[in-house]
Amino acid sequence: MGKNKKTAITPTRMEDYPEWYQQVVKASDMAENSPVRGCMVIKPWGYALWERMVAVLDAMFKETGVKNAYFPLFIPLSFLEKEAEHVEGFAKECAVVTHHRLEAGPDGRLVPAGRLNEPLIVRPTSETIIGDAFSKWVTSYRDLPLLINQWANVVRWEMRTRTFLRTSEFLWQEGHTAHASEAEALERTRIMLDIYADFVENWLAMPVIRGVKTPSERFPGAVETFCIEAMMQDRKALQAGTSHFLGQNFAKASDIRFQGADGADTHAWTTSWGASTRMIGGMIMTHGDDDGVIMPPKVAPAHVVLLPVFPKDADPDAILAYTRETGDRLRRESYGNRPLSVEIDSRDMAGRNWEWIKKGVPIRLEMGPRDMAEDGVFLFRRDTGERFSVKRENLGQVIRDTLDAIQSNLYERALAFRNAHTVLLDDKESFYDWFTSKSTDKPEIHGGFAMAHWCGRADCEAGIKQDLSVTIRCVPLNAMEEDGKCIFCGERSLRRVVFAKAY
Amino acid sequence: MGKNKKTAITPTRMEDYPEWYQQVVKASDMAENSPVRGCMVIKPWGYALWERMVAVLDAMFKETGVKNAYFPLFIPLSFLEKEAEHVEGFAKECAVVTHHRLEAGPDGRLVPAGRLNEPLIVRPTSETIIGDAFSKWVTSYRDLPLLINQWANVVRWEMRTRTFLRTSEFLWQEGHTAHASEAEALERTRIMLDIYADFVENWLAMPVIRGVKTPSERFPGAVETFCIEAMMQDRKALQAGTSHFLGQNFAKASDIRFQGADGADTHAWTTSWGASTRMIGGMIMTHGDDDGVIMPPKVAPAHVVLLPVFPKDADPDAILAYTRETGDRLRRESYGNRPLSVEIDSRDMAGRNWEWIKKGVPIRLEMGPRDMAEDGVFLFRRDTGERFSVKRENLGQVIRDTLDAIQSNLYERALAFRNAHTVLLDDKESFYDWFTSKSTDKPEIHGGFAMAHWCGRADCEAGIKQDLSVTIRCVPLNAMEEDGKCIFCGERSLRRVVFAKAY
Known part of the structure; x- marks a missing residue:
């Protein structure tokens, strides 16, 4: 890493x-x-x-x-x-x-x-x-x-x-x-x-x-x-x-x-x-990360992909049989309100694992002769890159726990990111600075969510949009009443709104 | 009747x-x-x-x-x-x-x-x-x-x-x-x-x-x-x-x-x-029949509708409670690969039952004070009009059996109808007769499926279509080879095809 x-x-x-x-x-x-x-x-x-x-x-x-x-x-x-x-x-x-x-x-x-x-x-x-x-x-x-x-x-x-x-x-x-x-x-x-x-x-x-x-x-x-x-x-x-x-x-x-x-x-x-x-x-x-998509387990088209490994001197039929048997066992398990969705990719080719990483399948399971000897598999977690071996007798439970962990990690990670890039701003200068690339050296990465006061006038909203391509995303439903001054015109305002650039 | x-x-x-x-x-x-x-x-x-x-x-x-x-x-x-x-x-x-x-x-x-x-x-x-x-x-x-x-x-x-x-x-x-x-x-x-x-x-x-x-x-x-x-x-x-x-x-x-x-x-x-x-x-x-649609149970949007009956001197709340309880019990039952789909219609109005008949719900269940006294319901079967009382303790099984019976009755009835209106025809005159209202006095009801020989020429097919608006629906896959003469031109033919008017 x-x-x-x-x-x-x-x-x-x-x-x-x-x-x-x-x-x-x-x-x-x-x-x-x-x-x-x-x-x-x-x-x-x-x-x-x-x-x-x-x-x-x-x-x-x-x-x-x-x-x-x-x-x-x-x-x-x-x-x-x-x-x-x-x-x-x-x-x-x-x-x-x-x-x-x-x-x-x-x-x-x-x-x-x-x-x-x-x-x-x-x-x-x-x-x-x-x-x-x-x-x-x-x-x-x-x-x-x-x-x-x-x-x-x-x-x-x-x-x-x-x-x-x-x-x-x-x-x-x-x-x-x-x-x-x-x-x-x-x-x-x-x-x-x-x-x-x-x-x-x-x-x-x-x-x-x-x-x-x-x-x-x-x-x-x-x-x-x-x-x-x-x-x-x-x-x-x-x-x-x-x-x-x-x-x-x-x-x-x-x-x-x-x-x-x-x-x-x-x-x-x-x-x-x-x-x-x-x-x-x-x-x-x-x-998504720099290796591709990461699917949240609860909506992922497949939860797990099984990847048999074929070393030169091993019996490929035995490995394939082991993989299929593992797949059949897993398909009888469930996660949330549906059966575990399991893919098997037995192509013996370079780049196969990367395809599944880029597709964002939450868990990859490799299995070869060494895993078979221990009646286990080797598990790779897509979101954190963690990897460890698991006995097949525990596999259903470990997969469910890992999927839960991925689902909550994705949410927590996104929440932490949003929190890290959400600021309260109270004066026009810092507001304009924040949205004009001064917070980063990447021209396409700007600011984040600015919680700032707005007087309620369309003029001010339009002025900011024209200057910065920043719009009011919404007036949050949980906003508390708070006395403040409009970030654009300085008139009185009673609540903060969410300013941001937007898709 | x-x-x-x-x-x-x-x-x-x-x-x-x-x-x-x-x-x-x-x-x-x-x-x-x-x-x-x-x-x-x-x-x-x-x-x-x-x-x-x-x-x-x-x-x-x-x-x-x-x-x-x-x-x-x-x-x-x-x-x-x-x-x-x-x-x-x-x-x-x-x-x-x-x-x-x-x-x-x-x-x-x-x-x-x-x-x-x-x-x-x-x-x-x-x-x-x-x-x-x-x-x-x-x-x-x-x-x-x-x-x-x-x-x-x-x-x-x-x-x-x-x-x-x-x-x-x-x-x-x-x-x-x-x-x-x-x-x-x-x-x-x-x-x-x-x-x-x-x-x-x-x-x-x-x-x-x-x-x-x-x-x-x-x-x-x-x-x-x-x-x-x-x-x-x-x-x-x-x-x-x-x-x-x-x-x-x-x-x-x-x-x-x-x-x-x-x-x-x-x-x-x-x-x-x-x-x-x-x-x-x-x-x-x-x-469908002259009372409306009949839904085959395996695809019906609802299998059963519950219709509480409110006589003048009865306690409507007790009847409603009985109906809801029956509905809750039935929803825990299943039919085929899905839970029983149950509707409750507690509107006290004329024409209510007829609405469900016209919609084609396979089974209607009426329940009033008399049924309650016997811990039962009164069952109406949409396809045959049969009706009988059922104890609630047996209701799940009776409904499953009745739905199966309706599903196969609909198929058998349609098959018998098709068989009754499928004929083997071997000469042009009877073929033309059969498709020109002589078999019925209703102008819009014609013939049926005529299994007749066709030589394979587009001319003959077009001639019949022009004369009778009858087309070859298909050459059946299970057709046996059989020596015969084209119903239109009399040339040699090796198999019968299905002639009919069509939607």
């Missing part, structure tokens, strides 16, 4: 963080760019992680009474226009379907034909099309609350894309609910925020700050946007989930009305909330 | 089968039309069924080594054009994205802007975009076989649509595999066909005929298309899954090549196979 240790990923995080990220994704074989601008291909190792995340989140949603459904991919332009802020927010980056067939043009090449009377937008989010359905499903207070979620692909025509973090097409879930009272809708907004925080902290091992967005960062059309914010290893913030209280805005736009117990006719209160494949990017950037 | 029994669905199957289908779907609350032409909204009860189907099929795929991945929604026009028959097959019905933003037009209304250099097609199927990825993933025989599946939405701009059966957007899975030899690719094509047949017969309780399509009915670009065909209650055929042997056509179009063990450079052999939400329509049309 000397200073000049060669790393599996070039460049390292400190050398070039954005490029490190791209190389880690590539080396992990989780995803790749496609020939379609800004769209990614999610490869089996990345998709298996997504499947795990979907299964866990889906069960959490259902436990609170949410049911899944599916709505059209296309949104008529007139629907998108129903809510003014909403269409304004998405018009600049949407895929527009204008024709419904192809036919041979003058030069024989195929060209679009069959022009649609009304253009269709490939959904960037589904408030308006789901609102239309809700307006038919809801007539009485007895139909409420209506708690619906869909797992779907969405498209936002981003100009600068990066795998998982910002892609033209991505996978997500979007929940949409309607309620008979404002209080109940607000409560639902918070319930879903808490589920996201629980999932991201306890499954993805990423500490987050729960907060509320300032008006300028709100979802287009929302009354209030709640979010969870995590810190990446370049100290930038990443928003890992949002939950919107929509008030009656979308209910009015889509005419979602109900007759109350008292006979009065009222517009419903609605919410929406979403989390996406972007979380995968956040997970990689939180835990 | 007299002749004049009132049915929950109007019209009945015999009165107007197509309209019966639409009304059954509506009454079941499984799906509805959306404001987007030809696109459906899958409602929670329908989507829960789809989730069950996905879980079962997905596990079957994975057991054979298939891994899931995800590929872009959009296909560049030039990709689609790589395989001539393929683009020809899909050009007439595809959604074309031509712009990537909206901006205010001369009259202030939003219009498409930001024209794309190359139009993008919303995937109707993904052979060409996945082939592009495969061409990068495959370089050596060691990379093969490559066994990939994706769960996705696809769009085919159908002119006449019907919920589940034919919609502009639908949900499906599409598997794509690449192999080092023709024999191995053909074997995979058959493995997947067998999985579809197993799933549709043993989970959806629909008997199917496995067969191969004639050239005119092949997937565009395939060398051979295998299919499973089921008979609906109007005696028309429905294709419930297809598995295509693509030979080297798409490998050549996408340049998927590998170096063999002998060093030679060869194009791979590929397959693709798919099943969709269309299966739901087939399931409804196979089992």
